[in-house]
Structures are given as C-alpha cells and as structure tokens.
Amino acid sequence: MMPPLGILFPKDLNEALNALALNQENVHIIAGGTDVIPGLNQESNRFKNTRLLIDINKMPEVKGINVGTEKISIGAAETFSDILQNEVVQKKLPLLWKSAGTIGSVQIRNRATLAGNFVNNAPCADSVPVLLVYNATVEIESLSSKREIFLNDFLSAPYKTKLNKDEIVTRINIPIPSKKFTGDFYKLGRRRAVAISRITLAMLISLNDNMIDEIRIASGAVTPIGTRFFDLEKFAKGKKIEDQFLKELSKMLGEQIIQVTGLRWSSEYKLPVVQQMFYQLLKGIERGSL
Amino acid sequence: MEVRFKLNGKEEEVTTEPYLRLIDLLRDYFNLTGTKEGCGVGECGACTVLMNGRAVNSCLVLAAQANDSEIVTIEGIAEGEVLSSLQKNFLTYGAVQCGFCTPGMVLSASALLDQNPNPTEEEIKDAIAGNLCRCTGYKQIIEAVKETAKETIE
Numbered sequence: 466m467m468p469p470l471g472i473l474f475p476k477d478l479n480e481a482l483n484a485l486a487l488n489q490e491n492v493h494i495i496a497g498g499t500d501v502i503p504g505l506n507q508e509s510n511r512f513k514n515t516r517l518l519i520d521i522n523k524m525p526e527v528k529g530i531n532v533g534t535e536k537i538s539i540g541a542a543e544t545f546s547d548i549l550q551n552e553v554v555q556k557k558l559p560l561l562w563k564s565a566g567t568i569g570s571v572q573i574r575n576r577a578t579l580a581g582n583f584v585n586n587a588p589c590a591d592s593v594p595v596l597l598v599y600n601a602t603v604e605i606e607s608l609s610s611k612r613e614i615f616l617n618d619f620l621s622a623p624y625k626t627k628l629n630k631d632e633i634v635t636r637i638n639i640p641i642p643s644k645k646f647t648g649d650f651y652k653l654g655r656r657r658a659v660a661i662s663r664i665t666l667a668m669l670i671s672l673n674d675n676m677i678d679e680i681r682i683a684s685g686a687v688t689p690i691g692t693r694f695f696d697l698e699k700f701a702k703g704k705k706i707e708d709q710f711l712k713e714l715s716k717m718l719g720e721q722i723i724q725v726t727g728l729r730w731s732s733e734y735k736l737p738v739v740q741q742m743f744y745q746l747l748k749g750i751e752r753g754s755l
Numbered sequence: 756m757e758v759r760f761k762l763n764g765k766e767e768e769v770t771t772e773p774y775l776r777l778i779d780l781l782r783d784y785f786n787l788t789g790t791k792e793g794c795g796v797g798e799c800g801a802c803t804v805l806m807n808g809r810a811v812n813s814c815l816v817l818a819a820q821a822n823d824s825e826i827v828t829i830e831g832i833a834e835g836e837v838l839s840s841l842q843k844n845f846l847t848y849g850a851v852q853c854g855f856c857t858p859g860m861v862l863s864a865s866a867l868l869d870q871n872p873n874p875t876e877e878e879i880k881d882a883i884a885g886n887l888c889r890c891t892g893y894k895q896i897i898e899a900v901k902e903t904a905k906e907t908i909e
C-alpha cells in the first residue's frame with residue numbers, strides 16, 4: 466500500500482531547492498520513481514515516514530543531453546531511454562550507451578534516470594562502473610552552494626552518498642575520452658530483462674604500440690559499491706599487452722576484489738567468473754587492436 | 756489534487772490523492788480493468804500502458820505524474836469493437852492463453868511497432884522482455900508481432 470504523502474512539481478530548480486530547504490525531514494526527490502515507488506509501496510525502511518515527494522521532471526535545469534567539445538552533460542531527469550536514443554552518446558560514450566541498454570526492461574528504461582541510478586547507489590547500479598571509468602563528475606546544488614565532485618568521491622557506501630539533505634543532483638558531466646581509448650562493459654545477470662546484476666565490469670584502455678598507456682578498471686555488484694582499481698591501473702601502465710601479463714592482471718583483479726569485499730559469501734563462485742570475464746575483455750581489446 | 760490528461764484520446768480531469776498510483780486510478784476510478792496488476796514492483800509488465808507513446812509500468816507511476824500526459828490503455832487500442840491488426844494476430848497465432856499478460860504484451864508490442872515498423876526478432880524480444888508470460892512460452896507472441904509488422908509493411 467502506498468502511504469499517504471504529498472507531492473510537489475516545482476517548475477524550476479530554485480523552487481525545488483526552496484521546498485527542500487523548508488522540509489528536510491521525511492522528504493524524497495523523485496525522478497523516474499522506479500526505486501522510490503516500489504520502495505514506498507513495499508514500506509521499505511529507506512523510505513519509511515516519507516511525507517513529501519519532490520518531482521524534478523518539470524525543471525529545465527535537469528533536462529537535456531548537452532554535447533560540448535570536451536564533455537557531455539546529462540541532466541538528472543534524463544532517462545536511460547533518452548540516453549539510448551542519443552547518437553552522440555552512442556558514438557562518444559559507447560560504454561554508457563551499452564550499459565543503458567542492459568537496465569531493466571523497456572518500461573523501466575523509459576522511466577528510470579541515470580542520476581537516480583547512482584544516487585540510489587545500490588551495489589547493482591549498472592551505470593556506476595561505466596561512469597567511474599569515464600571519470601564522470603556530479604553537479605550538485607543547494608540554496609546556498611553549488612559544487613561539482615567526482616562520482617568516485619560522491620559514492621560512499623551501499624545506498625549512501627555524500628549528498629546532503631538540502632541538495633539536488635542537477636547534472637552528470639562526462640569528459641569525452643580521446644580517440645585513443647577503446648573499452649568495454651560487461652554485465653552478467655540472472656535473466657534477460659529485469660535481472661539484478663551479479664557482476665559488472667567496465668574498462669577503458671589506451672595503447673601505444675603494444676604498451677598500455679592508460680587503463681581504467683571498475684566493477685559493480687561484486688564489490689559493495691562501484692569501485693575503481695587505481696592501484697591495479699598504475700601497475701599496468703607501461704606494461705606490454707601480452708597473454709601472460711593479461712592473465713596476471715586478471716588474477717590481481719580477483720585479489721583486489723577480495724580485499725575490498727573482505728570475502729563475501731558469494732565471492733567464492735563469483736571470483737573465477739570475474740577473473741575470466743576481465744581476461745576476456747582484455748583479450749577482446751588485444752584482438753581488436755593488434 | 757487535480758490531474759488532467761488525455762486518456763485513450765479523450766481529455767479527462769480528476770481529483771485524486773497525490774499518492775495514488777496510475778494503475779489504481781485507471782482501474783478503480785476509470786474502470787479500465789484491462790490494465791492488470793501482477794507483481795506491483797515493475798517486474799511483470801502486466802500493468803503496461805503507453806505514456807506519451809512510451810511503454811511504462813503503471814504500477815511505477817503516480818497518477819499525479821501523469822498530469823499533462825497522454826495515456827493509452829489496452830481499451831484504447833481497438834477501434835470500438837474492431838480489433839487492431841496486432842490484436843487479431845495475437846488471436847490467430849495463439850498468443851493468448853490465460854490472457855493475463857496480454858494487455859501489457861499488446862501495448863509493449865504496439866509501442867515497438869510505432870517506433871520501429873520493421874523490427875528484427877532480437878528487437879521484438881527486447882521490447883517484450885519486461886512482460887512475463889507464464890503460459891505461452893513467448894514464441895507465438897513473437898510470431899504475432901512479426902506477422903503484424905509484415906502486414907503493415909506490405
């Protein structure tokens with residue numbers, strides 16, 4: 466049962482921020498509602514005692530996919546379907562485009578927003594590893610402040626972020642990687658559509674001849690939250706991309722995942738799968754680039 | 756609160772509680788019981804309706820969020836007593852057994868055909884991946900959609 470609550474449809478950001486400043490307790494922003502509505506309906510703890518929803522879909526500040534020369538800026542009200550329909554995103558941010566197509570079902574993608582996905586910060590938020598390897602930043606506003614921080618710093622723990630109660634995420638900014646980069650996104654889930662993903666990996670790599678110039682690696686779902694592997698990335702820099710090294714790197718990724726997860730019950734069977742997946746991603750790129 | 760929207764082609768204006776879900780408004784207020792509730796959490800697609808031409812789960816939309824939009828339910832797909840060609844093909848190809856998933860399936864498939872009149876089998880599967888059917892095994896449904904696309908193209 467839906468609990469009795471009110472809903473506001475602010476016409477712009479200022480009106481929404483004012484409403485937030487007045488009612489910080491028991492208020493939730495709602496964008497696509499694909500987390501909020503079932504959460505309310507099932508009386509989930511995260512949405513307990515909600516009295517007011519603030520719907521951001523009528524606010525121009527959180528709309529639109531703006532393409533610049535250096536970055537693409539995605540409004541917080543843009544849905545995964547909006548992203549899938551954008552040809553520039555498909556071309557310039559292929560991993561984001563690919564991951565968007567794996568979210569839920571058509572019906573979910575028609576409502577669910579990219580911003581809602583990482584603000585919710587479920588371990589299985591599929592867009593997160595991809596946004597992390599793109600070095601995405603999050604634009605956040607309150608009545609008294611405006612800041613932009615790396616998504617990697619924004620995410621703090623499962624279902625927790627650095628967002629303050631009086632703040633709204635307005636946009637996600639993604640630097641367009643230089644042409645040297647290739648990469649891939651992989652999701653292993655239970656069922657074709659509405660699968661809660663069990664393992665996701667994203668990787669971007671730029672090669673110079675046969676040498677790794679730069680590599681960025683992130684995982685989701687196996688780790689408690691989406692995680693970048695900076696140590697591993699540093700280690701791989703300058704190394705030759707050859708089979709023996711790719712195997713070693715895959716093994717190290719597994720070890721690092723054990724470190725961050727502190728061995729969860731599911732790691733035992735996930736781990737070999739992750740290592741194999743990562744190895745296959747690397748091999749795919751090796752094949753494509755040689 | 757006041758909600759104004761176009762429902763199956765007709766302008767409507769209703770006063771509802773702000774926390775009412777769209778599915779409840781459609782079924783309980785407008786008596787449009789073709790829209791079914793299966794899971795209530797976005798997983799089965801039985802509650803699918805079109806919102807501004809896009810398939811959405813009406814159990815995941817608040818009635819208030821439908822303000823100013825255009826909603827089509829299964830009741831708006833047929834022309835009076837005359838079934839759409841998609842609906843006819845569902846019958847011809849045996850794509851309906853218990854029928855619980857059918858309204859949602861038809862709406863997902865018609866949203867697909869509106870946007871993409873000549874879909875591949877993969878595209879059809881993707882379009883109905885959010886609609887569960889426990890009876891048919893999907894094959895007949897996919898055939899019905901394919902045939903409809905073929906007829907429309909011809």
Ligand SMILES: Cc1cc2nc3c(=O)[nH]c(=O)nc-3n(C[C@H](O)[C@H](O)[C@H](O)COP(=O)(O)OP(=O)(O)OC[C@H]3O[C@@H](n4cnc5c(N)ncnc54)[C@H](O)[C@@H]3O)c2cc1C
Nearest residue numbers: 494496497498499500501541569578581582590591634797
């Ligand atoms: C059936 C089903 C299948 C799903 N499948 C997948 C899947 O395959 N992969 C996946 O990753 N997820 C999946 N999800 C989860 C969900 O759809 C996503 O997390 C979605 O992206 C959330 O976005 P939303 O706009 O619907 O969020 P909402 O429900 O509107 O909001 C989610 C949270 O973020 C907050 N919020 C939203 N926007 C802002 C903002 N701009 N500023 C501040 N706070 C904000 C809300 O207050 C709330 O706490 C699925 C959900 C369902 C119901």
Ligand code: FES
Nearest residue numbers: 793794795800814
């Ligand atoms: S009832 Fe809405 S998706 Fe199942």
Ligand code: FES
Nearest residue numbers: 852853888889890
């Ligand atoms: S016909 Fe029974 S669920 Fe599809």
